[in-house]
Structure formats: C-alpha cells, structure tokens
Amino acid sequence: GQNIDQPTEMTATEGAIVQINCTYQTSGFNGLFWYQQHAGEAPTFLSYNVLDGLEEKGRFSSFLSRSKGYSYLLLKELQMKDSASYLCASLDSNYQLIWGAGTKLIIKP
C-alpha cells in the first residue's frame, strides 16, 4: 500500500531550528513535495526533491534519500509566522500526489 508518515505535532522556539521528518512508501516515485498550510488556507508550495541530497532555499531546506524513502524539511531562524502545518507529499508512478497527514508546527516566543 501507499503510506506517508510524519509527526503529528512539533514545538520549537522562535529563532531556533527545527527538522520535520517524512517517510514514504508509494507505488513508484516521481518526487517529494513539501507544502506549508496555514489554518483555513490552501497549501503553498515550499520545495520539490527528486534527486538525493539537500536543496536549500533561504531559511528552508529539504533533503531526500530515495534509497531510504526518507525526506526532511529543515526550517532555520524560526519566526512566529512559521507556525503552520507542513505537508509531505510523494508523487507516485501515476503522477498523483499521495499526502501525509501533516505536521502541525507550534512556534513559541
């Protein structure tokens, strides 16, 4: 079956660094997406990885290991506005997104 696992909730302090992990098992693999979703809003694209390694984009970085079926999203210099849910999604062989349940990130001052 297809499965995406990520922690339900994480808490971090403003200015700190947090890593949100995601493991996936899907029928085929055409890349791994991370989206940010604030409450009551649609998801917004953060990153896409299809090759192994780290992709850095400002304060956010995303890592992929295809052999391990593992990805993480790294957020640096956390700001209060980063409080949101972070969704991991794998693109399967049919180019369909398989979504994780999301990780709710709580930032404390």
Added chain:
Amino acid sequence: GAVVSQHPSWVICKSGTSVKIECRSLDFQATTMFWYRQFPKQSLMLMATSNEGSKATYEQGVEKDKFLINHASLTLSTLTVTSAHPEDSSFYICSAREISSGDYNEQFFGPGTRLTVL
C-alpha cells in the same frame, strides 16, 4: 508562479440544495485539475482527478453522482455538490497542473472554498 482561483471562497447553504464551486487557472492552461476535501485537523483527501474534455476519475468512496465534476476548458473546472447535507461541510480545494511544467509536475492550489451545510 501560476495562479489558481476558486469561487466562492465560502458558502452557507441549506440541506438538500446544490452548490457549485468553480476552479480557474488564471495565467496558464491546465490539462489536469484535482479536487480535494479537507476536514478539520486532517490532511488533504483527493476526491477526483479531472482532465479537460473527459470524464473525471473519482477516488474510491467518492460518489460521482453526488460530486459532479465538469472540466469544460483548459482553464475551468467545476465541482457541484448535489443535495448537500451537513456531513458535506468541509474545505474544498482545487489544484491545477500545467500542461508544460517541465520535470516539476507541480500542482498549483486554489485558495479553497469553505462549505457549511445547515
């Protein structure tokens, strides 16, 4: 980036009525549009995949006669919730995939429509 709009943003209706939600890609042509439903504190659930000019493909457990999808053009897809009931109250989100988006196959999301059925 590409922009997808949804209309209406929110709607309140009485039980038994039908509601139509529009999803438009504003600055690109979308071969495929996706309709998702999201209940509070849950992840996105794909309802159906809509390809322009053909019938939508519904996910298991989604009633095609209740959730009518029409993808009339490369920039417009509509979802009609027929005979809505309170349990249909949810956040409905569409996304669109560009015809030519290179290796990305990125989906661009609309802002969502919050449906409340009384």
